[in-house]
Amino acid sequence: MRSVVILVVVFALLMVFGPMLAPYDPTAINIPKRLQPPGGEWLLGTDALGRDILSRLLHGARWSLGLAFVVSFLGLMVGTCVGLIAAQGGRFADWIAMRTTDTFLAFPELIAAVVIAGILGAGTGTLVFALAVTGWMRYARVARGIGLSLATKGYVVQARLAGMHPLTIARWHYLPSLLPSLTVVWTGMFARAILGISALGFLGFGVQPPLPEWGTMLLDARIHMRSTPLQMIWPGIAVVVSVLAINLAGDALRDVLAEQESP
């Protein structure tokens, strides 16, 4: 548990302060020094345009992890709202909200994101939109499920009978009970968002060059697989280690919550 916390903190710090540690400008082109091997002046070598790979990886953390944070947070907001509307709004609102959720779940999320980002035109804005639109449904299902179980609890019934506004009930009675489970869902969606951003970047529908996003870097590196295979290793390791850290944090969080619920 402690090692997981340390790992997550390290990644959060990297996301915020990583670019300051970068020895070079991540977009500075230096053709004479292209495709340098690791070691020496360039710790992880240089890419096909002579850009320092370490600097690009460090700056890339802000794109890959930062955008994943934004995407998963937007999904959390939208999904929680939809779930609460379904749980509080009566049978008709519930039906509409849940069939909308089913519709968005009717399609593999990443493929839907590829189609949306591809058709609307590649770019950072459409990338965030595409992944957020396809990434809110799990929050909605969890929020609705817990919301329905709360609706029959004495204090919620009394609040409703006392004429409390549904939004006030949502804020003071629903949200506190929802937060632990939603946080667990959020860690999973954060990890998925990192994978989604790198996959879309790799297909050319995500963050556009010369910006240093890890998936986009892999797309560049793939062409030079024969001459400089190591160039392809670093961004992949960055993705795997960050996804692994977040998944482990999610598992640990779930265990802690499960222990609290069944003492």
Add this chain to the structure above:
Amino acid sequence: MIRIAADLILRAFVVLTGVALATFALLWHAPGDPALSIAEARYGTVVSKEVLDFIRAEAGFDTGFWTAFWAWLSPLLAGDFGQSSVTGRAVWPDLMTAMSYTLPLALVSLAIGLAISVPLALIATRRPGSWMDRGAVALASVGVAIPAFWLGLLLILLFAVQLGWLPAMGADTRAHAVLPALTLALGVAASLTRIIRSGILEARTQVFLPAFRRRGIPPRNIARDHVAPHAAIPVITVLGLELAFLLEGLVVVEVIFARPGLGSFLVNAIYARDFPKVQAVVLLAAVIFVIVNLAIDLIYRSLDPRMDGRNA
């Protein structure tokens, strides 16, 4: 049971209508003049306004949203997927050709994934907490975190570039399918191992198992008759998610290995802004996905009678 089935089928119908509407709305709001891009792709030169108007009328772009939606949907309902806006060829035969590459790859990957994950989960749960168990869990956790496209590139690097054992690009021979299938199968195996393992551990906590053991029923029979069916329930519920995972992996894996399957079909159609092809893939995938999930739902309900309407 019939009432529940009817309700589920009604839901599937509503969901498919929603998918069609969302797909059309997306195409309707695509930036740029679609008529212009069609003309560019088809003729390769600057065309006159009359030609553009002709293309607009041909594709139904000049009417309102709902009229255009109906004009778009009605041939699809009749099973006519139209022609490619770039090549003018009918979409359906090309789609089926792509499918003939994708379906076998998906099934083989799923089979290999099961062949790896079931024994691994059984070994892991023989002694929970042992080094074998921890090793299997660690392996699966790393496997889940590896993006399919990177794993594919690593396998190409090792087996095609460094060792030269297997071909990497194309789909000419059976050997060409080995690396893509392995890439997908390892991802499937990683996530299934975790689920099967926790399913077995959960199933072993059932309160009546000690009673069976004391009655002298052989452990082998208990495992077969009481642990395995219980462990199967969570596995069946996540099969839908597993299928989604597999389809997502297929898209990138086919692009990496240059296989002419559905994934490459979709990505190339998006690059070319060939919208009839894009919508055909999207709708076909949605229909398959919804039907499979419907089947899983029905199986799940017949396995677990505790499920009732509103908890679904």
